[in-house]
Structure formats: C-alpha cells, structure tokens
Amino acid sequence: MAFVQNVPFFSIMLAMFSGIISSVLPGKIARRLHGVVTTMIGLMSAWLLVYLWQSDIGSYVFMMGHFPAPWGNEIRAGVLEAGMALFFCVIMLLSVLGGRKKRFDEIEVSKHNIYYILTNLLLGALLALVYTNDMFTAYVFVEITTIAACGLIMIRQNGRTIEAAVRYMIMSLLGSGLLLMGICMLYDLTGHLLMSNMQESVTQIMEAGTYSIPMLITIGLMTVGIAIKSALFPFHAWLPDAYGYSTVSSAAILSSLVSKGYIFLLIKIFYRVIGFEYIAGSHILNILFLFGLGGMIFGSISAIWEKDIRRMISFSSVAQIGYIFMGFGLGTEAGMIASIFHILAHAATKSLLFVAGIGLTDVSAGSRSFFDLTGAGYRNKVAGVGFAVGSLSMVGIPIFSGFVSKLLFAEAAVVDPSWRMFPTLIVLAISTILNAIYFLKTVLRIYTPESAAVEEEKGFYRITWKEQKWYAFTIVMFIVVNLILGVTSQPILEIIKEGLHNFA
Amino acid sequence: MFGENLFVNYGEAVAMILFGIGFANLLFQKNLIKKIIGLNIMDTAVYLFLAEKGYITGRLAPIVVNGVQDVETYINPIPSGLVLTGIVVSVSVTALMLSLTVRLYRRYHTLDLDEISARLRKEGL
Numbered sequence: 001m002a003f004v005q006n007v008p009f010f011s012i013m014l015a016m017f018s019g020i021i022s023s024v025l026p027g028k029i030a031r032r033l034h035g036v037v038t039t040m041i042g043l044m045s046a047w048l049l050v051y052l053w054q055s056d057i058g059s060y061v062f063m064m065g066h067f068p069a070p071w072g073n074e075i076r077a078g079v080l081e082a083g084m085a086l087f088f089c090v091i092m093l094l095s096v097l098g099g100r101k102k103r104f105d106e107i108e109v110s111k112h113n114i115y116y117i118l119t120n121l122l123l124g125a126l127l128a129l130v131y132t133n134d135m136f137t138a139y140v141f142v143e144i145t146t147i148a149a150c151g152l153i154m155i156r157q158n159g160r161t162i163e164a165a166v167r168y169m170i171m172s173l174l175g176s177g178l179l180l181m182g183i184c185m186l187y188d189l190t191g192h193l194l195m196s197n198m199q200e201s202v203t204q205i206m207e208a209g210t211y212s213i214p215m216l217i218t219i220g221l222m223t224v225g226i227a228i229k230s231a232l233f234p235f236h237a238w239l240p241d242a243y244g245y246s247t248v249s250s251a252a253i254l255s256s257l258v259s260k261g262y263i264f265l266l267i268k269i270f271y272r273v274i275g276f277e278y279i280a281g282s283h284i285l286n287i288l289f290l291f292g293l294g295g296m297i298f299g300s301i302s303a304i305w306e307k308d309i310r311r312m313i314s315f316s317s318v319a320q321i322g323y324i325f326m327g328f329g330l331g332t333e334a335g336m337i338a339s340i341f342h343i344l345a346h347a348a349t350k351s352l353l354f355v356a357g358i359g360l361t362d363v364s365a366g367s368r369s370f371f372d373l374t375g376a377g378y379r380n381k382v383a384g385v386g387f388a389v390g391s392l393s394m395v396g397i398p399i400f401s402g403f404v405s406k407l408l409f410a411e412a413a414v415v416d417p418s419w420r421m422f423p424t425l426i427v428l429a430i431s432t433i434l435n436a437i438y439f440l441k442t443v444l445r446i447y448t449p450e451s452a453a454v455e456e457e458k459g460f461y462r463i464t465w466k467e468q469k470w471y472a473f474t475i476v477m478f479i480v481v482n483l484i485l486g487v488t489s490q491p492i493l494e495i496i497k498e499g500l501h502n503f504a
Numbered sequence: 505m506f507g508e509n510l511f512v513n514y515g516e517a518v519a520m521i522l523f524g525i526g527f528a529n530l531l532f533q534k535n536l537i538k539k540i541i542g543l544n545i546m547d548t549a550v551y552l553f554l555a556e557k558g559y560i561t562g563r564l565a566p567i568v569v570n571g572v573q574d575v576e577t578y579i580n581p582i583p584s585g586l587v588l589t590g591i592v593v594s595v596s597v598t599a600l601m602l603s604l605t606v607r608l609y610r611r612y613h614t615l616d617l618d619e620i621s622a623r624l625r626k627e628g629l
Contacts, residue, residue: 136586143593147600154604159611159624166604166617170539173597174530177546180590181523184550188557193582 015124027112042089080499098355099249152250164241178225233295243314256347271503289329295322300434338408345401352478359383375450391439401485515556522549558583
C-alpha cells in the first residue's frame with residue numbers, strides 16, 4: 001500500500017485532534033493552528049487526488065482497526081472523495097479568513113479559541129462523512145456536524161442567534177432521528193453496517209423480490225431525514241435565521257459546507273448502499289424532484305420579498321438546494337453529475353456572497369437594510385466587486401461557475417427525455433429570471449451613487465483595499481475559485497464522472 | 505393473515521408508536537422542555553427497536569464465562585453496541601438543547617418558543 005493512501009485517516013485525525021488541542025490554546029494561536037491544519041489537510045487531499053487520478057486503482061478501502069471487512073470499520077477513498085475533501089478545505093479556509101475582522105467585533109475575546117474548536121471539529125466530521133464506508137459511523141459524524149454547526153450559530157451571543165440555534169437543533173434532530181431509524185431498519189434487513197456489504201444484501205433482497213415495502217420505507221426515512229437536515233424546501237423554516245444572524249464566517253460555512261456534507265452522504269447512500277438503478281426506479285426521486293422544483297421557485301420569491309440583505313442571500317440558498325435535489329430527482333447519471341457540480345458551484349458562490357455582503361453592510365453603518373446599501377459598492381470597492389461576481393454567478397452568466405451548473409441541469413433534462421423534461425426547463429427558466437431580479441436589483445442598488453451629504457448623515461464611511469488586505473485577498477481568492485470552476489469545468493466533470501463510476 | 509406478524513413483533517410495533525409520539529412532541533410542542541422530552545422518547549424508541557431486533561429468545565448475553573464459545577448460545581451483540589453509541593450521542597445532544605433552553609429562559613423568562621420569536625420580532629434586533 002502506498003503511503004499516500006493514509007491521507008484520509010490522517011486528515012480526519014488531524015482535524016479532530018487540533019480541535020481538542022485548541023481548547024487549551026489562546027485564541028490567536030488556535031486561529032493559526034486552524035489555518036495551518038486546514039492548509040495541510042487541503043494539500044494532502046490534493047496529493048491524494050493527483051495520486052488516485054494518475055494511478056488506475058480507482059478507489060481503495062482503508063481498514064480501521066484490526067478487523068477485516070464484515071466486522072471492522074472502514075474508510076473508502078476515490079477521486080470524488082479526495083476532490084470533495086480538497087474543496088471543503090479551500091472553502092473552509094477562505095470563509096474563516098473572510099470573517100476574520102467581524103469575529104473580533106461579534107465574539108467575546110475569551111471565546112475565540114472555542115470558535116476554532118468548532119471549525120476544526122466540523123472539518124473533521126465533514127471529512128469523515130466524505131470518506132466513511134460505515135453507515136453507523138456516518139450517523140455519529142452527522143450528529144457531530146450538527147452539534148458543531150449549532151455552536152457556530154450561537155457563538156455570537158444575542159437572543160436572535162440562540163433562538164435560531166434552538167430552531168436549527170430541533171429541525172436537525174428530527175432529521176437525524178429519521179436517519180437513525182432508517183439506518184437501524186436497513187441494518188435489520190441486511191445484517192451489515194458497511195456500505196459495500198449492505199449493497200450486496202440489498203441486491204439479493206431486490207432479486208428475491210421480498211421486503212419491498214420495508215425497503216421503500218427505509219429509503220424514504222433516510223432520504224427525508226437528510227432532506228430536512230440540508231433544508232430542502234418545505235423544511236427550510238430554520239434556515240434564514242440561522243444563516244442571517246450568525247457571524248459571517250459561520251453563515252458561509254453553514255451554507256456552503258454543512259448542508260453539502262449531508263447531501264454528499266445522501267449521494268453515497270444512493271450509490272453505495274441502495275444502488276442507483278433501484279433508487280431511480282422507486283418513487284422517492286419523484287418526491288425529491290417536486291420538492292426541489294418547489295424550492296427553486298419559493299426560495300427565489302421569498303428572497304425577492306426580503307429587505308434584509310443577509311436573509312436575502314440565505315433564502316437564495318433554499319432555491320439552490322432546490323436545484324441540487326431537482327438534479328437528483330431527474331434520476332439519471334447526467335442529473336447526478338449536474339447536482340454534484342452545483343454543490344461545488346453553490347458552495348463557492350454562496351460563501352463569496354456572504355463574505356462580500358458583510359463588507360457592504362459594514363460600510364453602511366452596519367445596516368442590513370436593502371435601501372441603506374445605496375452606493376455601498378463605491379464605499380467598499382473590493383466587496384462590491386465580490387458581490388457583483390457572486391450575483392452574476394448565481395444568475396448564471398457565462399465564465400462563472402453558476403452558468404456551467406445551469407447548463408448541465410438543462411442538458412441533463414433534455415438528453416434523457418421523460419415527463420420531467422418540461423417542468424425542469426420551465427422552472428429552471430423561471431428561477432433564473434427570479435434570481436436575476438433580486439440579485440441584479442441589489443447589484444444596481446450598490447452601484448447607484450449616494451450623495452455625500454446623506455452618507456455623512458447616516459455615518460457611512462469609505463474603505464480601500466489597503467486598509468483590509470486579508471479581506472481583499474479572500475475576496476480575490478473566492479473569485480478565482482469561482483472562475484476556475486466556471487472556466488475549467490471539463491476536468492472537474494471528468495473527476496466527478498470517474499468518482500461516480502467508482503461508487504457503484 | 506394480515507396482522508399476524510404485527511402481533512408476533514409487538515415490541516417493534518411499540519417502538520414505532522413511541523417513535524411517532526416522540527417525533528410529534530419534538531415537532532409540535534411549544535414548550536422547550538416538552539420538546540426535549542419528545543426528543544428523548546424518540547431516541548429511546550430507536551434503542552428499544554434495536555434491542556428488540558438483537559435479542560434472540562432463549563439465548564444469553566454475549567459474555568463468555570463458562571468457556572462456551574458456540575455462536576448458537578449468544579444473542580447478537582452489535583445492536584447493543586449501537587444502542588450504547590446512540591445513547592452517548594443523544595445524551596450530548598440533550599445536554600446541548602438543555603443549555604440552550606437555560607440561556608433562552610434567562611433572557612426571556614419563558615419556555616414558549618413561539619412567544620420568544622414574537623418578542624424577538626417586536627424587538628426588531
């Protein structure tokens with residue numbers, strides 16, 4: 001076994017242990033430790049990705065502990081997992097960097113190291129979700145992710161965030177309760193906890209034609225559980241408060257990483273536990289499809305009505321999660337690839353929008369109202385450019401990442417025609433127009449000049465990139481990530497395709 | 505005959521009913537403490553389900569004391585292990601929820617989540 005194959009294990013352990021060590025470190029050192037550890041894990045994941053891409057092994061299984069397959073615990077890594085781990089590290093690093101200044105204002109100094117415990121634990125849990133090959137381990141790490149995310153929301157102490165954290169926890173716990181029940185029932189049906197062994201048993205059960213109703217209920221429980229946790233349309237009530245009032249790094253991490261970790265687990269369940277042919281034949285995907293379409297429309301409409309810019313960006317997340325589940329609902333491999341690409345595109349864009357949005361509200365005397373943002377793009381030029389790029393990407397303008405995913409969704413709907421084709425195309429068009437309305441409206445607003453007298457009266461100020469070098473660097477890096485996803489989408493799609501083939 | 509299996513597996517049926525009760529409590533109760541009680545009922549129902557599935561009538565707990573290593577003697581130990589892990593998870597989640605409840609109660613002197621939301625809207629924070 002090549003040494004590089006230890007990377008998944010090392011990354012999870014490194015993230016977990018640095019979280020534990022952060023509890024006794026002062027805030028500043030904990031911050032640096034977080035930066036170093038995340039960079040290291042990112043580099044190691046890139047190494048693993050290159051290794052797996054060049055070699056012909058495709059994917060491999062890493063035995064945890066000293067017990068072989070049916071009894072022990074396993075980690076499994078392929079190109080898709082390594083790519084996801086790399087991407088999560090990049091977004092995590094940039095999100096934490098972008099909200100750096102804001103955290104000093106919003107979090108008590110004595111609690112700064114706690115923030116990095118949470119981010120490290122979150123990263124470790126997300127990596128474990130990406131790599132694990134064991135369903136019960138996945139459940140445990142889903143719960144760790146939930147607890148860490150709840151901490152990230154409530155670390156900014158005011159009534160709003162605590163209420164948002166409580167609502168987040170309640171919905172998440174309902175979701176994980178359903179997921180746990182589903183996993184337990186699946187264990188009873190198959191007698192295994194490892195994904196590959198489960199799939200063998202599931203195939204046998206399917207071929208024998210027995211237990212069809214329990215199987216359907218099991219899949220339904222797990223799917224609905226994860227849909228609730230990742231805020232699919234009818235279950236999204238907790239989302240705007242949780243993303244809208246937490247500190248900006250938390251909002252960026254929650255929207256771009258936490259929900260994506262759960263969705264990645266769902267993809268693994270579809271491909272590696274149940275088998276995609278069976279999933280595509282069941283009616284579960286129709287439900288996901290309809291809810292996804294509903295989310296695409298409803299999230300955008302709510303965003304148009306919203307006058308608070310942070311909540312507007314949050315409602316846009318509901319719409320984008322709808323896109324992802326709509327892609328699942330198409331029930332084809334092309335739809336799945338489009339969804340996975342949209343996971344990347346949305347994560348890169350939404351964290352950019354949150355980080356840029358905070359720069360705009362800061363120079364507008366902290367007011368989050370849409371009307372106070374007039375001319376904010378001139379007061380903080382870097383944030384203005386970042387927000388404009390993010391908006392264009394979300395709307396789907398070419399060369400940005402959002403365009404590629406919309407193109408892929410439309411292609412996936414047309415290539416394999418079914419009754420789903422017309423609803424997909426129509427809703428995609430409507431949703432794009434709605435996106436354009438609220439995002440471009442905001443971009444126009446921030447580039448409408450405000451008179452100097454009004455600016456002075458309201459206490460607005462100007463800030464150049466030299467006064468906020470780290471922030472400017474973060475925005476530029478986010479834009480670069482967005483452009484990389486938008487321009488070099490072909491190799492990334494190859495990786496996704498190869499990874500999905502290895503899944504089955 | 506329909507319902508025959510239901511009677512044989514009444515333990516699982518009870519677990520499912522309890523799960524439903526806990527789920528509904530967690531979702532619909534206004535009082536935060538009652539929500540947490542619902543959460544615990546829901547989790548306990550899952551453990552009952554697992555224990556019920558792992559137990560085989562007439563067999564012993566899987567602890568070797570008298571040198572008998574035959575598989576036929578013992579029950580399946582894995583569900584018990586899963587229950588233990590699940591208990592750890594649910595204890596930590598419950599602790600977190602209770603601490604959040606204490607925070608909210610100190611601020612707003614009520615346990616009614618809807619009333620807290622209404623007051624937050626009035627504050628306009």
